[in-house]
Amino acid sequence: MLIVGLDMGGTTTKAVLISESKIYGKTVVVASDPLAAAAGAIGKLLSELGILMSEVEAIASSGGKTKPLPPKILGLDVVEIDEIEAVGVGGLFLSGTNEGVVVSAGTGTAIVEVRRDGNRTLVRHLGGTGVGAGTLSGLGRLLLRRTNVNSIIELASKGDPRNVDLTVGDIVGGPIGLLTPDVTASNFGKVGDVVSPEDVAAGLVNMVGQVIGTVSFFAAKSVGLHDRIILVGGLVTHEPVLRAILKPIRLFGGKATVPKDPQFATAIGAALRLLTDKSSLVG
Ligand SMILES: Nc1ncnc2c1ncn2[C@@H]1O[C@H](COP(=O)(O)OP(=O)(O)OP(=O)(O)O)[C@@H](O)[C@H]1O
Ligand SMILES: [Mg+2]
Numbered sequence: 340m341l342i343v344g345l346d347m348g349g350t351t352t353k354a355v356l357i358s359e360s361k362i363y364g365k366t367v368v369v370a371s372d373p374l375a376a377a378a379g380a381i382g383k384l385l386s387e388l389g390i391l392m393s394e395v396e397a398i399a400s401s402g403g404k405t406k407p408l409p410p411k412i413l414g415l416d417v418v419e420i421d422e423i424e425a426v427g428v429g430g431l432f433l434s435g436t437n438e439g440v441v442v443s444a445g446t447g448t449a450i451v452e453v454r455r456d457g458n459r460t461l462v463r464h465l466g467g468t469g470v471g472a473g474t475l476s477g478l479g480r481l482l483l484r485r486t487n488v489n490s491i492i493e494l495a496s497k498g499d500p501r502n503v504d505l506t507v508g509d510i511v512g513g514p515i516g517l518l519t520p521d522v523t524a525s526n527f528g529k530v531g532d533v534v535s536p537e538d539v540a541a542g543l544v545n546m547v548g549q550v551i552g553t554v555s556f557f558a559a560k561s562v563g564l565h566d567r568i569i570l571v572g573g574l575v576t577h578e579p580v581l582r583a584i585l586k587p588i589r590l591f592g593g594k595a596t597v598p599k600d601p602q603f604a605t606a607i608g609a610a611l612r613l614l615t616d617k618s619s620l621v622g
Contacts, residue, residue: 340617341395343381343415344610346425346603347373347402349446350472351573353606354380356388356395359614364388365603373407381413399613401425401605420609427453427462429608430569433598439567440465440559442595443605444574444584446473448551450558465558470550472574478543483536491540492577498537500545505529522590523549547574548583555584556593568595571604 341363346353352370354377356363366384370376377400385392392413400408401420408417430441431453438454449467453460472488479491505528508520518524526546551574559565568588575581575597588595598604 340614341390342610342613342617343384343395343398344425344606344608344613345377345380345398345400345402345405345417346606346609347377347400347404347408348573348605349403351445351602352376352380352402352404353603354384355603355606355610356384356390357607357610357614359618362607363390365600365606367602373404374409374412376404377408377412381415396617397613399425399609401609418613420612422605423449423451423464424462424612425605425608426571427451427608428460428611429604429606430571430598431455431460432607432611433571433600433604434569434596435598436567436569438564439569440555440562440564441569441571441604442551442555444471444551444570444572444580447471448554448572448574450555452559452562452564463562465562466554468550468554470547470554471572472547475543475547475574475580479540482539482543488574488577492544492579494537495540495544495579498535498539498541500538500541501529502538503527503530503534503542504545517590519590522586544579545583548580549587552584552587552595553591555595556588556591559593560591565591565593568593570595570597571601573602575601 344355355365368380397416401422426443441451443449448471450465452463476486480486504523505525507518507522507524
């Protein structure tokens with residue numbers, strides 16, 4: 340049974356084609372109209388794979404922008420899958436483990452506890468933060484006149500966050516409690532009268548990553564899974580952002596992994612959820 344998993348995110352639309360045993364392919368498109376994004380992603384995916392629409396059973400659609408989609412796209416039934424379920428199931432599947440806290444760092448950030456119990460996968464929404472790729476892009480526009488995340492990160496690579504962030508060492512002159520002198524005490528707390536755009540970009544990457552890492556650590560710790568944090572979403576595909584996310588997690592004693600294809604976790608989870616529902620009906 341072939342299923343298209345669709346993830347209608349705040350920034351990108353992801354589509355994957357899967358069966359019970361295999362992921363056949365995946366694609367990302369960016370389009371503002373939801374139907375154009377969905378139809379475009381599915382058409383692109385199937386064309387690249389040389390698969391006919393008639394070979395596909397249904398579309399499992401998730402993500403914040405799935406609501407405006409019609410009940411059928413290109414003749415295929417669209418089944419809506421709860422985004423939290425899709426994030427949890429997809430993240431756990433990609434990680435190859437039985438339990439963890441999945442952090443989906445996209446335009447915004449969702450944090451989901453997930454545990455496999457026999458054949459069932461139990462998913463619970465722990466919370467999240469509005470800080471994500473959208474924050475990088477929006478503040479990039481205001482402060483740097485750039486909205487493209489790649490371009491902001493490129494600029495950041497030429498800057499140094501220590502020129503804008505106040506560190507523990509700057510204040511105390513040494514470590515304090517758990518915190519080593521290099522740890523950020525105040526994001527943008529050291530901004531002077533003259534600051535380079537490169538340093539502002541580096542400070543933004545640092546702040547967005549550190550907020551996501553810190554919030555994720557404490558959410559995971561609240562359910563005893565701080566050593567099983569699974570990072571997914573488009574934002575973690577950017578190395579410098581990932582490093583900033585990992586810093587507080589490691590500092591506080593947590594552990595996080597990034598599975599292969601992190602940006603496709605939600606689309607894969609949506610498809611897997613529908614496959615499970617369909618096979619339990621058949622069984
Ligand atoms: N091919 C791509 N096209 C556009 N953005 C990409 C691509 N690959 C990675 N990205 C990164 O992914 C980020 C968005 O992450 P993601 O696609 O997970 O968010 P989303 O699912 O649209 O948002 P949300 O889950 O919050 O609704 C972009 O800002 C960009 O940095
Ligand atoms: Mg998403």
